[in-house]
Amino acid sequence: MAGKIKSLLALGAVVLTTAALAWAGADAPAQASGAPKPAITKAVKGEQCVEDIDFMRRNHMKLLNHQRDKTVIEGVRTKKHSLKECIECHASEKTGSVAAARDDFCVSCHSYAAVKIDCFECHSTKPQGPMSMHPLNAETVRYKHKLAARTTSGVSAQEMAGVAQ
Amino acid sequence: MSELNSMSNQAPESPERRRFVGAATAVAGLAIAPGVMLYQVAHGRPDDQSASSAVRWGMLVDSTKCASGCNDCVSACSTENGWTPVAESKHPRQAPQWIRKLELEDPLTQMETNLPMMCQHCAEPPCVDVCPTGASFKRADGIVLVNRHTCIGCRYCMMACPYKARSLVHEPLNDTQKPDVPRGMGCVEACTFCVQKVDRGDGNTACAEACAAAGHNALLFGDMNDPESGISRRLRELPTKQVRADLNLNLGVRYHGI
Numbered sequence: 387m388a389g390k391i392k393s394l395l396a397l398g399a400v401v402l403t404t405a406a407l408a409w410a411g412a413d414a415p416a417q418a419s420g421a422p423k424p425a426i427t428k429a430v431k432g433e434q435c436v437e438d439i440d441f442m443r444r445n446h447m448k449l450l451n452h453q454r455d456k457t458v459i460e461g462v463r464t465k466k467h468s469l470k471e472c473i474e475c476h477a478s479e480k481t482g483s484v485a486a487a488r489d490d491f492c493v494s495c496h497s498y499a500a501v502k503i504d505c506f507e508c509h510s511t512k513p514q515g516p517m518s519m520h521p522l523n524a525e526t527v528r529y530k531h532k533l534a535a536r537t538t539s540g541v542s543a544q545e546m547a548g549v550a551q
Numbered sequence: 552m553s554e555l556n557s558m559s560n561q562a563p564e565s566p567e568r569r570r571f572v573g574a575a576t577a578v579a580g581l582a583i584a585p586g587v588m589l590y591q592v593a594h595g596r597p598d599d600q601s602a603s604s605a606v607r608w609g610m611l612v613d614s615t616k617c618a619s620g621c622n623d624c625v626s627a628c629s630t631e632n633g634w635t636p637v638a639e640s641k642h643p644r645q646a647p648q649w650i651r652k653l654e655l656e657d658p659l660t661q662m663e664t665n666l667p668m669m670c671q672h673c674a675e676p677p678c679v680d681v682c683p684t685g686a687s688f689k690r691a692d693g694i695v696l697v698n699r700h701t702c703i704g705c706r707y708c709m710m711a712c713p714y715k716a717r718s719l720v721h722e723p724l725n726d727t728q729k730p731d732v733p734r735g736m737g738c739v740e741a742c743t744f745c746v747q748k749v750d751r752g753d754g755n756t757a758c759a760e761a762c763a764a765a766g767h768n769a770l771l772f773g774d775m776n777d778p779e780s781g782i783s784r785r786l787r788e789l790p791t792k793q794v795r796a797d798l799n800l801n802l803g804v805r806y807h808g809i
Contacts, residue, residue: 458698460601461690463750470730486726508699508735510728 595752627761672803678708
């Protein structure tokens with residue numbers, strides 16, 4: 387008799403656990419779809435990042451931290467891992483910046499991950515010289531097909547102003 | 552006690568000894584590869600090479616040529632480095648000043664002297680001595696800079712500087728910075744000898760370029776370690792002074808006519 391009760395209890399536990407897991411599994415995707423995914427736009431300029439995309443997603447901060455000390459203290463100004471060059475390629479064609487609007491390259495991921503960045507307290511978020519997206523800029527002509535193919539987002543810059551900083 | 556002993560053993564070399572070693576190295580460099588050194592000075596160094604102590608950037612200010620009422624060096628600096636001119640600032644008494652124009656008058660003779668005053672890029676900078684975080688530092692080529700990544704805005708360096716050359720940024724800059732010149736609220740800043748231009752290989756500063764463009768030629772920028780550079784030649788010819796020479800800081804900015 388005692389053995390029977392034991393086995394019944396064990397069966398009950400198994401059934402409950404399975405049900406709980408199934409319920410949790412069904413619930414998880416619903417939760418994830420609630421948070422807005424970061425809008426990662428491809429760089430306007432250039433075809434390939436200086437490192438693999440997977441590597442950059444995990445380690446860009448290490449490269450930037452290393453480069454900043456080399457540049458400020460030693461005066462080494464190689465372009466490969468410099469923040470200025472990141473901005474040069476990744477500035478959005480809409481705002482001309484990497485951190486002015488919610489959809490801009492740096493901010494879209496960082497607000498999703500809830501990681502505050504201080505870079506743009508001091509660094510300019512815009513590339514040097516004339517805006518890369520200016521219609522009369524000869525440099526832009528080469529990227530025109532890419533700009534046209536890009537889907538536009540419904541979030542306005544004004545609406546999201548202030549989110550960046 | 553043992554700690555004290557070890558500290559006294561590591562006492563820094565005296566300025567004289569440093570200068571002697573520096574001079575000896577420079578002479579050795581000249582003897583080995585004069586062509587290479589001249590090439591580097593003329594064309595700047597490659598991007599991947601760090602600043603070298605074989606170079607010491609300096610400036611000669613000829614106050615006899617500095618014109619009364621001319622402010623071109625100050626506005627050129629503000630344009631190049633992206634700081635708001637004091638006159639346009641909402642809070643002029645707090646506004647950053649990387650360079651300022653002084654007009655002095657001798658009370659006895661009423662003789663007027665004009666000169667720009669900025670960071671003097673000391674070889675023994677007091678701002679570096681007092682900085683609690685190591686943010687204030689002297690680069691190998693003699694340019695005194697603030698590392699904004701470590702600056703905590705305590706302003707000890709502003710107190711220590713005998714030339715009042717440093718400013719604190721009091722207000723947010725709202726992304727108005729130049730891409731080449733990062734600067735931000737809560738950090739101390741000063742003249743950088745246009746380090747971004749120097750590293751690019753321009754071999755000149757915005758103020759000196761503006762002074763030459765205005766036809767005054769009162770500012771001469773160059774390598775004080777290279778005996779053949781324009782500034783070294785002028786320094787050999789002209790009687791020059793260091794401001795507050797009594798402090799024995801070995802300045803990178805020398806004045807003629809004061």
